[in-house]
Amino acid sequence: MVEVTEAELGDFEGIMALFHRHDMPLKKRVEWQNFWQENPVLKNSSYSWPQGWALKDSGNIVGYLGNIPLEYLFKGEKIIAAAAHAWVVDKEYRQHSVELINNYFRQTGADFLINTTGGNPITQKIFLAYKAKKIPADSYDTSLFSIIDYPAFLHSVAIRKETSFYKQLSILATPLSFLMRWVVEIRNIARYFNDIGGKAEKCRSIGDQFDEFWHTLSQQDQKMLCLRDSQSLKWRYKYALRENRVWIHTVEEGHRMIAYAIFQRDDKPELNLKRIRLVDIQTLEDRSSIIYKLLASAEKRCRKEGVHMLEAVGFHPSKRNIISKWLPHRRKIQVWPFYQTKDSVLDGDLQDVNVWDPCLFDGDGSF
Numbered sequence: 089m090v091e092v093t094e095a096e097l098g099d100f101e102g103i104m105a106l107f108h109r110h111d112m113p114l115k116k117r118v119e120w121q122n123f124w125q126e127n128p129v130l131k132n133s134s135y136s137w138p139q140g141w142a143l144k145d146s147g148n149i150v151g152y153l154g155n156i157p158l159e160y161l162f163k164g165e166k167i168i169a170a171a172a173h174a175w176v177v178d179k180e181y182r183q184h185s186v187e188l189i190n191n192y193f194r195q196t197g198a199d200f201l202i203n204t205t206g207g208n209p210i211t212q213k214i215f216l217a218y219k220a221k222k223i224p225a226d227s228y229d230t231s232l233f234s235i236i237d238y239p240a241f242l243h244s245v246a247i248r249k250e251t252s253f254y255k256q257l258s259i260l261a262t263p264l265s266f267l268m269r270w271v272v273e274i275r276n277i278a279r280y281f282n283d284i285g286g287k288a289e290k291c292r293s294i295g296d297q298f299d300e301f302w303h304t305l306s307q308q309d310q311k312m313l314c315l316r317d318s319q320s321l322k323w324r325y326k327y328a329l330r331e332n333r334v335w336i337h338t339v340e341e342g343h344r345m346i347a348y349a350i351f352q353r354d355d356k357p358e359l360n361l362k363r364i365r366l367v368d369i370q371t372l373e374d375r376s377s378i379i380y381k382l383l384a385s386a387e388k389r390c391r392k393e394g395v396h397m398l399e400a401v402g403f404h405p406s407k408r409n410i411i412s413k414w415l416p417h418r419r420k421i422q423v424w425p426f427y428q429t430k431d432s433v434l435d436g437d438l439q440d441v442n443v444w445d446p447c448l449f450d451g452d453g454s455f
Contacts, residue, residue, distance in 0.1 A: 184292030204451030288385035
C-alpha cells in the first residue's frame with residue numbers, strides 16, 4: 089500500500105537509503121538529528137512544523153520531500169519561510185510525486201515558500217503550475233567561477249565531454265597554470281593590496297562576533313535576509329566546519345568584524361573535480377576590495393588544499409558585478425529559485441529585484 093506520512097526522525101535510515109539510491113549527499117544520524125532538533129525556528133518557538141513528507145510502500149520509504157523552516161528578516165519584521173529540501177522519488181513511484189508536493193504547497197504555517205535547488209525543466213514546470221514565481225535575480229542560472237588548477241580542471245572537462253581533445257589540452261595546460269598564477273598575483277596587487285584595511289583570515293569558530301555583525305547588517309540592509317546570527321550559523325555548519333566541508337573567512341578592522349564569506353566543498357568525484365562554492369558573502373563596508381580579499385583568501389586556500397575551481401551562484405546585481413571581476417569564467421546551470429506567498433503585499437515586494445540578495449545560503453542550498 090502506497091501512502092504519504094509526515095516525516096519523523098525515526099525515518100532516518102529509510103531516507104538515507106533513498107538518498108543513497110539516488111547518489112544524494114548522506115548525513116550521519118547525529119547530524120540529521122541536529123538538523124531538525126537544533127533548528128532555531130523550532131527550538132525558539134512553539135511551532136508545530138512538519139519535517140517533510142515520506143512516500144511509503146508497505147512501510148518502506150520510496151519518496152521524500154523535506155520542509156525546512158527558516159527565519160528571514162524583511163523591513164524589520166521576522167517572517168518564516170518553508171524551504172523545500174531533497175525532493176526525490178524512486179522511478180517506479182514517480183506517479184505519486186504530486187502527493188508529496190501537494191502537502192508542501194498546502195501547508196499554512198509559513199509566511200512564504202522557497203525552493204532554491206530545483207532547477208530542471210520538469211521541476212520548474214511543476215512549481216509554476218502551483219503558481220510559484222521565479223525570484224527576480226540577475227542571471228542566477230549562470231555561475232561565475234575561477235580555475236585554480238588548469239590541468240585538473242580540463243581533465244574533468246574531458247571526462248564529462250568524453251573527448252581526447254581536452255585530455256591533450258590538459259597536458260598543455262601545465263605551463264598555462266604557471267602563467268595564470270602570475271596573472272592572478274598581478275591582479276591581486278592591482279585590486280586590493282592598496283587597501284589599508286585588515287586582511288582576510290580563516291575563522292576557526294563561530295562566536296559572538298557574528299551576533300554583533302548580524303545586528304549591524306540587519307539594520308543597514310533592508311533586503312530579504314535569512315537569519316545569520318551565531319546560533320543559526322552553528323546550526324547549519326557545526327559538523328561541516330569540523331570536517332572541513334565548509335570554510336568561513338573573515339575580515340576584521342580594529343577588532344571588529346566587517347565582512348565574512350562562507351564557502352562549501354561540492355566535489356564531483358565522477359569527474360575527478362574538486363570544487364568549492366561561495367555560499368554567502370556579507371560586508372558592512374561598501375568597498376569592493378573587501379570582497380576581493382575574501383575571494384583571494386579562498387583561492388589561496390584552494391591551491392593549498394588541491395581544489396580545482398572556485399564557483400559562485402546568484403547574488404544581488406551590485407555584488408555579483410564585483411564577484412564577476414574576480415571569477416571571470418561563466419557556465420550555464422539548471423537552477424533558478426522560486427517563491428510563493430498568499431500575502432499579496434509581501435508578494436508585491438518580493439517581485440522587486442532589489443529586495444533579494446539570493447545565494448546558496450537561501451533555502452536548502454548549503455545544507
